[in-house]
Amino acid sequence: MPKNIKYIIIKGIIISVIVGYFVVLKKEANTTGEYIDIPTIATHINGMEFINSATCIECHAQIVEDHYKTAHYNSLQLANKRTIKGSFKNGKNTLVLNDKVTFNFVEKDSGFYQEPKFKDQNTPFYSAKMDLVVGSGTKGQSYLMWNNNDLFQLQASYFTPTDSWINSPGALNQLSPARPVIERCLECHTTYAQNISGSKNRNQFHRNNWVYGIDCQRCHGSVKEHVIYHKQNPEDKIAKHIIKHASLSRQQRLDACALCHSGLRTKTTERAFSFWIGDTLRKFSFLDYDEASLNELDVHGNQYGLLLASKCFTKSTSLDCTTCHNPHKKERDNFASFNQKCLNCHSTNSNPINCSGDQNEIAKMNNNCIQCHMPLVKSKTMKIPFTENEEVSVDIRTHLIGIYKEVN
Ligand code: HEC
Ligand code: HEC
Ligand code: HEC
Ligand code: HEC
Ligand code: HEC
Ligand code: HEC
Ligand code: HEC
Incomplete structure (x- = not known):
C-alpha cells in the first residue's frame, strides 16, 4: 500500500511539473506576442484570407452574438433539421406538382431529400439531396444540391407565407431539370464561394473553400491583420488595419449595401465576389x-x-x-x-x-x-x-x- 501512495505522489508531482511548465510557457508565449496563429477557413482567389467570425468574440462579443441571429448571417447554410424550414412530418411533407407528379420530402440517416414520384410508379423518379439552404426563411427558402463539384438549385422550395413546400417561383408546372447555380446567385447570399470552372456562367465550385452566410468579412473586408494587431496590442483602443465606415463617402457607404440591395445588376468585366467595401460599385456593375x-x-x-x-x-x-x-x-x-x-x-x-x-x-x-x-x-x-x-x-x-x- 505505502508503495502505491508513494507512486501516486511521485506521479502527481511529475504531472504538476509538466502542466505547470506548459501553463507558464503558454502565458509567456502570449505576452511576448511574437507569433499568433489565426486559422484561415477559406482563401479568396485574390489572396485574401478569411477567418472564423468566432475570432471576433474576444473583443466584439455583443456584435457577434447579435449578428448570429440576423437574416444576413443565416442567408446560406448547410442543410440540416434546424436550417430547413420545410416540414418532413406526415401530412405536411408533400407537394402536388400536377395531376401526375407528387414530391415527397424525406428524412434519412444520410440527410434530407426531395423525391418526385409519378402517379403510376412505385419508386421515386429521382432522390435529390438538399445540401445547402438559401434564405433565412423570413420569406422563403431554396435548396441546393451538389453533384460532384457542380451546384444545382432543386425544383421544390419553401414559402413562408403559406408555411408549405412549393414549386420554385418561375419554374414550370412540370418536372424540370435542376437549375445550375452560378456565382452571381451566390454573391448576394454568402461571403465567399470559389468558382473553379474558369467561366462565370458555369456552376462548378471548390467545395471546401467556402464562407457560408453573410458574415463580418462580407461587409468589412479583410480582417486577419486587424485581429493579429489588436491581439498583440491590447492597450490600443483605436481600430487598426480595418476599413473605417465613418471615413467613407456617402456613396461608398450606400454601395456597401447596394451591392445586394439594388436588384440584379449588369456586370462589367469584373467577377462576382470582387467588390469589397470602400470600392466604387459602378466599376463592378451597373443598375439594370x-x-x-x-x-x-x-x-x-x-x-x-x-x-x-x-x-x-x-x-x-x-x-x-x-x-x-x-x-x-x-x-x-x-x-x-x-x-x-x-x-x-x-x-x-x-x-x-x-x-x-x-x-x-x-x-x-x-x-x-x-x-x-x-x-x-x-x-x-x-x-x-x-x-x-x-x-x-x-x-x-x-x-x-x-x-x-x-x-x-
Ligand atoms: C483582440 C481584439 C480584437 C479582435 C479579436 C477583433 N477586433 Fe475589431 N476592433 C478592436 C478594437 C480595439 C477596435 C476599436 C474599438 C472599437 O471600435 O470597438 C476594433 C474595431 C473594429 C471595427 C470598427 C472600425 C471602425 O469603423 O472604426 C470593425 C469593423 C472591427 N473591429 C471588425 C472586427 C472583426 C470583423 C473581427 C473578427 C474577425 C474583429 N474586429 C476582431 C479589437 C479587436
Ligand atoms: C452580400 C450581399 C448583401 C450585402 C452587402 C448587404 N445585404 Fe442586406 N440582405 C442580403 C440578403 C441576401 C438578405 C436576405 C437574407 C435572408 O433572409 O435570407 C438581406 C436582408 C437584409 C435586411 C432584412 C433583415 C431581416 O430581418 O429580414 C435588411 C434590413 C438589410 N439586409 C439591410 C442591409 C444593409 C443596411 C446593408 C449595408 C450595410 C446590407 N443589408 C448589405 C444581402 C446583403
Ligand atoms: C443582387 C442580389 C441577389 C441575388 C443575385 C440573389 N438574391 Fe436572393 N435575395 C436578395 C435579397 C436582397 C433578398 C431579401 C430582401 C428582399 O426581399 O428585398 C433575397 C431573398 C431571397 C430569398 C428569401 C429569403 C428569406 O428568407 O426571406 C430566397 C429564397 C432567395 N433570395 C434565393 C435566391 C437564389 C436561389 C438566388 C440565385 C439563383 C438568389 N436569391 C439571388 C438578393 C439577391
Ligand atoms: C451587413 C453588413 C455588415 C455585417 C455583416 C457586419 N457589419 Fe459591422 N458594420 C457595418 C456597418 C455599415 C458599420 C458602420 C455602422 C455605422 O456607422 O452606423 C459597422 C460597424 C462595425 C463596428 C464599429 C461600430 C460598432 O457598432 O461598434 C464594429 C466593431 C463592427 N462593425 C464589427 C462587426 C463584426 C464583428 C461583425 C461580424 C460578427 C460585423 N461587424 C458584421 C456593416 C456590417
Ligand atoms: C436624415 C433625415 C430624415 C430621416 C431619417 C427621415 N426623413 Fe423624411 N424627409 C426628410 C427631408 C429632408 C424631407 C423633405 C422635406 C421637405 O421637402 O421639406 C423628408 C420628407 C418626408 C416626407 C414627405 C414626402 C413627400 O413625398 O412629400 C415624408 C412623408 C417623410 N419624409 C416621412 C419620413 C418617415 C416616415 C421617416 C422614417 C421611416 C423619415 N421620413 C425619415 C428627412 C428625413
Ligand atoms: C395614419 C397615417 C399616418 C401616420 C401614422 C403618419 N402620417 Fe405623416 N402623413 C400622413 C398623410 C396622409 C400626410 C399628407 C397630408 C396631406 O398632405 O394632406 C402626411 C404627411 C407627412 C409629412 C409631410 C409633411 C409636409 O407637409 O410636407 C411628413 C414629413 C410626415 N407625414 C411624417 C410623419 C412621421 C414622422 C410620422 C410618425 C411619427 C407620421 N408621418 C405618421 C399620414 C400619416
Ligand atoms: C428611413 C429609414 C430607412 C432607411 C434609410 C432604410 N430603411 Fe430599410 N427598412 C426600414 C423600415 C422601417 C423597414 C421595415 C422593418 C420591418 O418590417 O420590421 C425596413 C426594411 C428593410 C428590409 C426588409 C424588407 C422586408 O420587408 O423584408 C431591407 C432588405 C432593407 N430595409 C434594406 C435597406 C437598405 C439596403 C437601405 C439603404 C439603401 C435601407 N433599407 C434604408 C427603414 C429604412
Missing part, C-alpha cells in the same frame, strides 16, 4: 433599370433604388441605409426603433410629430410612421400560384418613403 421609372421597381431586392427616389434621401445630405438600420441586429418588427429614426429628422420643439396627416388617424396607428409612409407592398416577383385563380405574394416594405393616401 431606368432611373426615370423608379416607381416601377419591385420592392423585393431593390431598397436602394426606391430610397434614392424618396424626398428624405434627395433633400438630405446624410441619409443612408445605416441611418435607420443597425447592420448587426435583427430588427424586424421593432417599429418603435424605426419610428424614432423618422422623428430624429421630422420633429421640432413646437411640433414633436411634424406630420400634416390627420392627427386622429395617426394616434389610432400609435404614431407608427412606417405604416402610412413605408407601407407593405406586394412583390411582383416573389409570388406563387396558390389555387387556380389565386396568387400569394410576399409583402415587402417599400423604401419609396412618401405620402400614400390609399393607406388611410
Whole structure:
C-alpha cells in the first residue's frame, strides 16, 4: 500500500511539473506576442484570407452574438433539421406538382431529400439531396444540391407565407431539370464561394473553400491583420488595419449595401465576389433599370433604388441605409426603433410629430410612421400560384418613403 501512495505522489508531482511548465510557457508565449496563429477557413482567389467570425468574440462579443441571429448571417447554410424550414412530418411533407407528379420530402440517416414520384410508379423518379439552404426563411427558402463539384438549385422550395413546400417561383408546372447555380446567385447570399470552372456562367465550385452566410468579412473586408494587431496590442483602443465606415463617402457607404440591395445588376468585366467595401460599385456593375421609372421597381431586392427616389434621401445630405438600420441586429418588427429614426429628422420643439396627416388617424396607428409612409407592398416577383385563380405574394416594405393616401 505505502508503495502505491508513494507512486501516486511521485506521479502527481511529475504531472504538476509538466502542466505547470506548459501553463507558464503558454502565458509567456502570449505576452511576448511574437507569433499568433489565426486559422484561415477559406482563401479568396485574390489572396485574401478569411477567418472564423468566432475570432471576433474576444473583443466584439455583443456584435457577434447579435449578428448570429440576423437574416444576413443565416442567408446560406448547410442543410440540416434546424436550417430547413420545410416540414418532413406526415401530412405536411408533400407537394402536388400536377395531376401526375407528387414530391415527397424525406428524412434519412444520410440527410434530407426531395423525391418526385409519378402517379403510376412505385419508386421515386429521382432522390435529390438538399445540401445547402438559401434564405433565412423570413420569406422563403431554396435548396441546393451538389453533384460532384457542380451546384444545382432543386425544383421544390419553401414559402413562408403559406408555411408549405412549393414549386420554385418561375419554374414550370412540370418536372424540370435542376437549375445550375452560378456565382452571381451566390454573391448576394454568402461571403465567399470559389468558382473553379474558369467561366462565370458555369456552376462548378471548390467545395471546401467556402464562407457560408453573410458574415463580418462580407461587409468589412479583410480582417486577419486587424485581429493579429489588436491581439498583440491590447492597450490600443483605436481600430487598426480595418476599413473605417465613418471615413467613407456617402456613396461608398450606400454601395456597401447596394451591392445586394439594388436588384440584379449588369456586370462589367469584373467577377462576382470582387467588390469589397470602400470600392466604387459602378466599376463592378451597373443598375439594370431606368432611373426615370423608379416607381416601377419591385420592392423585393431593390431598397436602394426606391430610397434614392424618396424626398428624405434627395433633400438630405446624410441619409443612408445605416441611418435607420443597425447592420448587426435583427430588427424586424421593432417599429418603435424605426419610428424614432423618422422623428430624429421630422420633429421640432413646437411640433414633436411634424406630420400634416390627420392627427386622429395617426394616434389610432400609435404614431407608427412606417405604416402610412413605408407601407407593405406586394412583390411582383416573389409570388406563387396558390389555387387556380389565386396568387400569394410576399409583402415587402417599400423604401419609396412618401405620402400614400390609399393607406388611410
Ligand atoms: C483582440 C481584439 C480584437 C479582435 C479579436 C477583433 N477586433 Fe475589431 N476592433 C478592436 C478594437 C480595439 C477596435 C476599436 C474599438 C472599437 O471600435 O470597438 C476594433 C474595431 C473594429 C471595427 C470598427 C472600425 C471602425 O469603423 O472604426 C470593425 C469593423 C472591427 N473591429 C471588425 C472586427 C472583426 C470583423 C473581427 C473578427 C474577425 C474583429 N474586429 C476582431 C479589437 C479587436
Ligand atoms: C452580400 C450581399 C448583401 C450585402 C452587402 C448587404 N445585404 Fe442586406 N440582405 C442580403 C440578403 C441576401 C438578405 C436576405 C437574407 C435572408 O433572409 O435570407 C438581406 C436582408 C437584409 C435586411 C432584412 C433583415 C431581416 O430581418 O429580414 C435588411 C434590413 C438589410 N439586409 C439591410 C442591409 C444593409 C443596411 C446593408 C449595408 C450595410 C446590407 N443589408 C448589405 C444581402 C446583403
Ligand atoms: C443582387 C442580389 C441577389 C441575388 C443575385 C440573389 N438574391 Fe436572393 N435575395 C436578395 C435579397 C436582397 C433578398 C431579401 C430582401 C428582399 O426581399 O428585398 C433575397 C431573398 C431571397 C430569398 C428569401 C429569403 C428569406 O428568407 O426571406 C430566397 C429564397 C432567395 N433570395 C434565393 C435566391 C437564389 C436561389 C438566388 C440565385 C439563383 C438568389 N436569391 C439571388 C438578393 C439577391
Ligand atoms: C451587413 C453588413 C455588415 C455585417 C455583416 C457586419 N457589419 Fe459591422 N458594420 C457595418 C456597418 C455599415 C458599420 C458602420 C455602422 C455605422 O456607422 O452606423 C459597422 C460597424 C462595425 C463596428 C464599429 C461600430 C460598432 O457598432 O461598434 C464594429 C466593431 C463592427 N462593425 C464589427 C462587426 C463584426 C464583428 C461583425 C461580424 C460578427 C460585423 N461587424 C458584421 C456593416 C456590417
Ligand atoms: C436624415 C433625415 C430624415 C430621416 C431619417 C427621415 N426623413 Fe423624411 N424627409 C426628410 C427631408 C429632408 C424631407 C423633405 C422635406 C421637405 O421637402 O421639406 C423628408 C420628407 C418626408 C416626407 C414627405 C414626402 C413627400 O413625398 O412629400 C415624408 C412623408 C417623410 N419624409 C416621412 C419620413 C418617415 C416616415 C421617416 C422614417 C421611416 C423619415 N421620413 C425619415 C428627412 C428625413
Ligand atoms: C428611413 C429609414 C430607412 C432607411 C434609410 C432604410 N430603411 Fe430599410 N427598412 C426600414 C423600415 C422601417 C423597414 C421595415 C422593418 C420591418 O418590417 O420590421 C425596413 C426594411 C428593410 C428590409 C426588409 C424588407 C422586408 O420587408 O423584408 C431591407 C432588405 C432593407 N430595409 C434594406 C435597406 C437598405 C439596403 C437601405 C439603404 C439603401 C435601407 N433599407 C434604408 C427603414 C429604412
Ligand atoms: C395614419 C397615417 C399616418 C401616420 C401614422 C403618419 N402620417 Fe405623416 N402623413 C400622413 C398623410 C396622409 C400626410 C399628407 C397630408 C396631406 O398632405 O394632406 C402626411 C404627411 C407627412 C409629412 C409631410 C409633411 C409636409 O407637409 O410636407 C411628413 C414629413 C410626415 N407625414 C411624417 C410623419 C412621421 C414622422 C410620422 C410618425 C411619427 C407620421 N408621418 C405618421 C399620414 C400619416
